[in-house]
Amino acid sequence: MPISQILPQLKSLFGDRMTTNAGVLESHGRDEGSLPSAAPDAVVFVHTTDEVSQVAKLCHGTGVPIVAFGAGTSLEGHIAAPQGGVCIDFTQMNKVICVHEADMDAVVQPGITRKTLNAHLRDTGLFFPVDPGADATIGGMCATRASGTSTVRYGSMKDNVLALEVVLADGRIVKTANRARKSAAGYDLTRLMIGSEGTLGLITAVTVKLHPIPETVTAAICPFPRVEDAVDCVITAIQTGIPMARMELLDALSMKAVNQYSQLNYAQAPTLFLEFEGSSVAVAEQVEMVQAIAAEHGGTDFQWATQSEDRARLWAARHNLYYAGLALRPGCRALTTDVCVPISNLAECIHRTHQAFEASALTGLILGHVGDGNFHTLILFDPDDAQERQEVERLGADIVAQALALDGTCTGEHGIGMGKTKYLTAELGEPAVDAMALIKAALDPTHILNPGKIIPTAPK
Amino acid sequence: MPISQILPQLKSLFGDRMTTNAGVLESHGRDEGSLPSAAPDAVVFVHTTDEVSQVAKLCHGTGVPIVAFGAGTSLEGHIAAPQGGVCIDFTQMNKVICVHEADMDAVVQPGITRKTLNAHLRDTGLFFPVDPGADATIGGMCATRASGTSTVRYGSMKDNVLALEVVLADGRIVKTANRARKSAAGYDLTRLMIGSEGTLGLITAVTVKLHPIPETVTAAICPFPRVEDAVDCVITAIQTGIPMARMELLDALSMKAVNQYSQLNYAQAPTLFLEFEGSSVAVAEQVEMVQAIAAEHGGTDFQWATQSEDRARLWAARHNLYYAGLALRPGCRALTTDVCVPISNLAECIHRTHQAFEASALTGLILGHVGDGNFHTLILFDPDDAQERQEVERLGADIVAQALALDGTCTGEHGIGMGKTKYLTAELGEPAVDAMALIKAALDPTHILNPGKIIPTAPK
Incomplete structure (x- = not known):
């Protein structure tokens, strides 16, 4: 059904918070990845769960698609609206509802970004640890099962969410769990929704786990002769039980890009970016153990960053790598695979x-x-060159094929979106994908929630 | 359909590994809880995934119920067969398929128990941490989303399983994930199956996370003036970021029971059983910090157990509490709620x-x-006294109602089974339970998998 039939209702529900302005539509159909954008037909800026529920009821009755939108920082076309429909923009539904310091949790609206949440928490001595790089919204991070540099220590979104409030396709409001730290009460709807990319429900509140801000944090970088040496160092450190806070690897070319972009002069070799945290005694011990392990694998040239500004500079170099990579070839774009x-x-x-x-x-x-x-x-290519576009596609597919052949996944953290639907069956097999399609059909029988993502087809 | 129609096929598939012996049936319908037992019509002892798939296909086609059976240590009637049917006993499907030491994971068959797995792992320096007390099977622990004394440090089954192989109701075999430490590839079928109590699929292989055996382990008990003091000590320790390995509380009457049963003379006061682990330096620091925190809350009389035998004795006292409690009133049974x-x-x-x-x-x-x-x-009652049975029921319901009123769950780790289906809607609301029923109906349309558990009714 064309959206025009529900526009009057949307207008009366949202007034100025509903728009069909072409520029706004365009900006809501484009994420930070390299896939083509696809604009929705209308954008509504929601403030309450009840509003989300009303949009769902309208769309469920009429078959109009719904796409949820947070910070727009996803990479696999998650927010594109290939069939048009209503984009629900959550950025104005961004309050901290409640912080429970003794329980180390917080209940937040989905549109708050992780940096805003952490700024809000600063005086509590607690923080929310998941860090995907981008300043994504908490709702979006739930939807894509985000993780990042701190996941080796704190886990991903699936490990740091206690409960969700979710609006189903038909507008009903579901509480997936309460605030207890663990529960064995029924199916794990929380984890089912986390990573479902807006295809099973619309997340309207999130109860996140918080963690104590560590007493001491120290970071370092260390170059290694070969990638294998760096990886072996990491394996040994983990097996030794050292609770590293971050362990990032940049290859030699990445280090060159970092040096050029940030005017640094690190060695152009495979390099580990490491972070240690805990009590000062524990950090001192970890540092000593990791240095000994690194030395066994040819990593001896540690550069330390103990002060907070030095650490910020070191991690900025890491986090700016995307732009540093693009700067290697002015005018290019990058395929960011995962x-x-x-x-x-x-x-x-x-x-x-x-x-x-x-x-x-x-x-x-x-x-x-x-x-x-x-x-x-990051594979650099000229978006106007058809041959390069084809080659970058081929390389992306090749990398995924290698990962699957090595018992891996086509996506560790970016998600399936539209970009990786073609790999899901190769990875998990037809019965698994069909089970997902059955669940999708059960919870969203008219297929209005983010159509074309994860499971683009009906079950067999 | 009566099971008699598929008995010949089961006999030809399993030979001597299929039985209708009354004693065997009876023992397969009774768990360790206080609910009435209900025997299946036949028991098959499976050896392979393919056999499980064949049983599912037979039952799917004929509507005969299937109940999965591991160690039989569940508490809420999970393994009862109120509608009869086939019990699939997994205890002979109990091999370690593969241990990947560098990746710190292992692939196991579902019938292996956690103690057998840890004995197998001993020489690797790795261990599987989830400890529900009972020597349950890994498959059963997945099915009930088990946790226990070490969960405060290592998480529950949902946190310690990377992937499952599951046979669906129709016999199709699903791989839920691969061995990558994290994945954002589609719906989290792993977590959906964990805690589904045999109602969504039959678990035929489990990839578990392993952890390094800590260098140093020290345990202690410490009495406190009041329960509140002990709890406040625990809250402060967690907020301080101390990575405690175990933190158990026994109330004063439990300590009396422990003393009588194990001939000990601990103080009859609310008591914390604590375990510290890590490097010797880290443990020494944790011990010092926790002693200081405990002293602030009136806990000063620490008794330490550093040697492995002393620790074993201390934890045996804790783990034997069920029997110690029963011994307070000879001939009684106990309602174990959670x-x-x-x-x-x-x-x-x-x-x-x-x-x-x-x-x-x-x-x-x-x-x-x-x-x-x-x-x-543990509520002690005389099973032959109708009034006491009624009173214990009332108390159990009252405890759950209090927990729900305090933003908690009706079960932290024992699961819903048959015993707690009546609380699920009170806890999560009708839309959540209906979403579960929709998922159940999608994956098991003929309702053959463990009928009567978690979701006893069809979706609305």
């Missing part, structure tokens, strides 16, 4: 990826959340 | 529970995984 393998296969997977880059005319950089076996590539 | 609340509400919830016991003719003991806000009660 795979994750068992850590014992990580060096091999990176090695095969480097070989694929060497055999290609395109340039690729590798950076990884190495403690989790997760890495990204 | 609730979990936000930790800031824990002292209040325990206080209300103690008040309920004081107002009752029955005796109740309280013990808790206090770091998680989870506690159990």
